[in-house]
Amino acid sequence: MELTLGIISDEETWRLLHAVLVRLSSALRLKMAVRKVLFELHDSAMPLYIVGIGPRVEEYGVRPKSVDMIFIFLDRVDQEVFDELKFVIKRNGRLVVVDDVTDEESLEIGESGMRERKLLLVAQIIHMLSKYLSISKKFVVKILKSINMENINELIERYYLVSRSERI
Amino acid sequence: MLGNVLSLATIVEESAVKNDISNIFFIADPITLKIASQITLRRIRKRFVFSIEEFLDVWAEDPCKAIIILAPEVDEVSKVFTVIKELVHISLRNGNKAKIIPLMLLRNGDVMRSVLKLAVESGIDVVFPPDLNSLAMFLLRVANADGAGIIVCESSLIEVEQVGESYDHKMLESLDKMSATTEIGKGRVAVLALGSMFRFLANLAIEQGIMDDVKLIGILRFGSSTGDIFASVLKKYKYLIVADPSRIMYSLLSSQAYYLLSRGEIGWIPEIIDLFEYLDSNRVIDFMGVTRILKSFLGRGVEEGLEDIKTRNEVAFLLSESTEGFVENMANKFDLEVLCVKPFVPSRIKAKIVGLNGVVRCVLGSENILVVVHATYLIRFFDVFRLLLAKKNKRSIVILADTTFVDRGLNQKVVNVLENLVSKFRGEVSVFSLREDSPDGIFSKFRKLRRIIVLT
Numbered sequence: 001m002e003l004t005l006g007i008i009s010d011e012e013t014w015r016l017l018h019a020v021l022v023r024l025s026s027a028l029r030l031k032m033a034v035r036k037v038l039f040e041l042h043d044s045a046m047p048l049y050i051v052g053i054g055p056r057v058e059e060y061g062v063r064p065k066s067v068d069m070i071f072i073f074l075d076r077v078d079q080e081v082f083d084e085l086k087f088v089i090k091r092n093g094r095l096v097v098v099d100d101v102t103d104e105e106s107l108e109i110g111e112s113g114m115r116e117r118k119l120l121l122v123a124q125i126i127h128m129l130s131k132y133l134s135i136s137k138k139f140v141v142k143i144l145k146s147i148n149m150e151n152i153n154e155l156i157e158r159y160y161l162v163s164r165s166e167r168i
Numbered sequence: 169m170l171g172n173v174l175s176l177a178t179i180v181e182e183s184a185v186k187n188d189i190s191n192i193f194f195i196a197d198p199i200t201l202k203i204a205s206q207i208t209l210r211r212i213r214k215r216f217v218f219s220i221e222e223f224l225d226v227w228a229e230d231p232c233k234a235i236i237i238l239a240p241e242v243d244e245v246s247k248v249f250t251v252i253k254e255l256v257h258i259s260l261r262n263g264n265k266a267k268i269i270p271l272m273l274l275r276n277g278d279v280m281r282s283v284l285k286l287a288v289e290s291g292i293d294v295v296f297p298p299d300l301n302s303l304a305m306f307l308l309r310v311a312n313a314d315g316a317g318i319i320v321c322e323s324s325l326i327e328v329e330q331v332g333e334s335y336d337h338k339m340l341e342s343l344d345k346m347s348a349t350t351e352i353g354k355g356r357v358a359v360l361a362l363g364s365m366f367r368f369l370a371n372l373a374i375e376q377g378i379m380d381d382v383k384l385i386g387i388l389r390f391g392s393s394t395g396d397i398f399a400s401v402l403k404k405y406k407y408l409i410v411a412d413p414s415r416i417m418y419s420l421l422s423s424q425a426y427y428l429l430s431r432g433e434i435g436w437i438p439e440i441i442d443l444f445e446y447l448d449s450n451r452v453i454d455f456m457g458v459t460r461i462l463k464s465f466l467g468r469g470v471e472e473g474l475e476d477i478k479t480r481n482e483v484a485f486l487l488s489e490s491t492e493g494f495v496e497n498m499a500n501k502f503d504l505e506v507l508c509v510k511p512f513v514p515s516r517i518k519a520k521i522v523g524l525n526g527v528v529r530c531v532l533g534s535e536n537i538l539v540v541v542h543a544t545y546l547i548r549f550f551d552v553f554r555l556l557l558a559k560k561n562k563r564s565i566v567i568l569a570d571t572t573f574v575d576r577g578l579n580q581k582v583v584n585v586l587e588n589l590v591s592k593f594r595g596e597v598s599v600f601s602l603r604e605d606s607p608d609g610i611f612s613k614f615r616k617l618r619r620i621i622v623l624t
Binding site: 011030 | 487
């Protein structure tokens with residue numbers, strides 16, 4: 001199974017997600033390549049992490065219609081960014097914005113709003129990956145817990161990423 | 169559980185261990201600090217300095233075998249070359265005991281252009297590894313061999329990482345010397361490229377099935393031997409394509425061709441094509457664009473139907489959410505024009521993205537401004553910001569010093585140095601920290617002071 005992800009985020013959030021992805025790919029003995037590109041918008045540029053997971057991974061930047069899923073860890077995104085990203089994402093690809101996750105699920109976000117939402121999106125990414133890569137949820141939880149990520153256990157339980165019987 | 173991670177940081181770390189290097193110096197900068205944050209081996213001592221002069225001071229007290237990692241701005245490249253040239257001589261005299269291995273990280277195409285020009289002028293060999301494996305090899309060679317030079321990492325090598333991969337130690341040790349060029353393909357058209365562009369084109373040539381049409385020549389070492397390499401290529405090939413976004417190679421190759429023609433050393437006028445002349449901008453590269461142009465030159469038709477995605481050869485970081493939140497709040501409250509100094513780029517706030525020159529230009533203006541800059545930049549280029557802060561008019565100036573990648577140990581040093589620099593303003597400028605001071609407290613102080621520095 002090969003999967004290409006696109007991530008737009010600041011460095012702090014990226015480090016969080018990176019730790020999870022590295023552990024996940026190592027545990028599954030899958031190769032992973034990460035390349036950060038600065039892609040051109042009309043009058044600015046936006047850094048984009050391209051993550052290839054699978055036995056054979058893309059080595060060079062980003063190609064048209066090559067990304068399966070794009071996750072945007074920003075609370076407001078210009079239309080221009082979406083317009084440009086449509087050239088990157090596959091026809092049946094998926095684009096998830098941190099705001100969408102919370103809106104869709106009508107969650108109550110506390111004082112530390114954005115950080116909590118980002119953690120939630122990290123958890124969502126892993127949840128989606130578990131489906132794409134056919135990983136058991138039990139294993140996903142094990143990976144997440146091995147990282148000892150702040151709040152992640154709470155998030156797993158709070159947002160029902162796994163059922164009670166699957167929890168470790 | 170954690171598998172092998174092949175990245176610039178892990179290569180530097182492993183090379184240091186293999187070569188008994190226990191000191192790595194970083195000229196503090198968001199790019200070098202990012203690499204430093206990924207080096208975690210305890211036996212390696214990470215030492216942070218704010219300029220090449222400070223590094224010389226520190227190193228001269230205790231000359232040791234060390235790697236120095238730096239990511240200079242365009243205006244600093246010439247100074248860095250002068251110092252490194254001297255260090256190279258000192259290293260050669262000292263032998264292996266106090267050798268300096270300079271690793272220069274190129275933040276963008278402008279720095280690359282400047283490095284190439286100076287490599288030719290200064291005669292210092294600059295090594296351009298095309299990929300991470302070659303970087304490991306070059307680090308090993310430079311650390312062990314009698315020769316010396318600067319190893320350069322282009323932005324594409326800084327921002328790449330492979331999990332589950334590692335380089336082959338045995339293969340590296342079996343290599344005797346660093347070759348100045350590498351070649352693949354068996355065609356009649358020579359395609360010259362430098363460093364990572366060679367790797368990019370090699371991949372493209374294999375994928376597009378044009379290996380029989382081209383002879384891909386990768387320049388790995390640029391400097392004293394470049395003229396001879398170009399001369400031998402010009403004597404062999406009539407058709408040449410230069411794939412160099414900095415455009416320096418094209419002008420050097422053309423001059424060399426003119427020289428050889430004038431001396432009668434070649435009996436034909438070589439056709440030299442600058443590939444990047446046909447792309448929109450020399451700072452923008454897109455896979456499809458390069459493929460299309462290369463194939464059309466080779467008479468192999470045009471591939472259509474897909475939109476290009478243009479990417480820049482530049483390192484950039486998104487501002488953190490908390491920084492953007494504070495900037496937005498402050499700019500709205502006090503009607504400030506926001507400038508964001510590269511390599512940081514904003515995601516949602518309205519800000520002018522500028523280099524340091526953009527800050528210099530603001531000195532003469534009259535607008536109230538808020539400058540977002542990395543804390544290390546504020547220290548390294550304080551002379552520029554001093555002018556801004558010292559201006560005796562009613563302008564309001566806020567400098568927001570971002571501390572992304574600044575770890576706890578370095579943070580105290582940053583605060584101390586900044587306080588020392590600011591003390592010369594005798595109370596006219598104050599330093600606040602978002603970790604310790606509340607935004608409302610900062611706002612009320614700002615109403616009185618009009619000139620403040622805020623650490624994120």
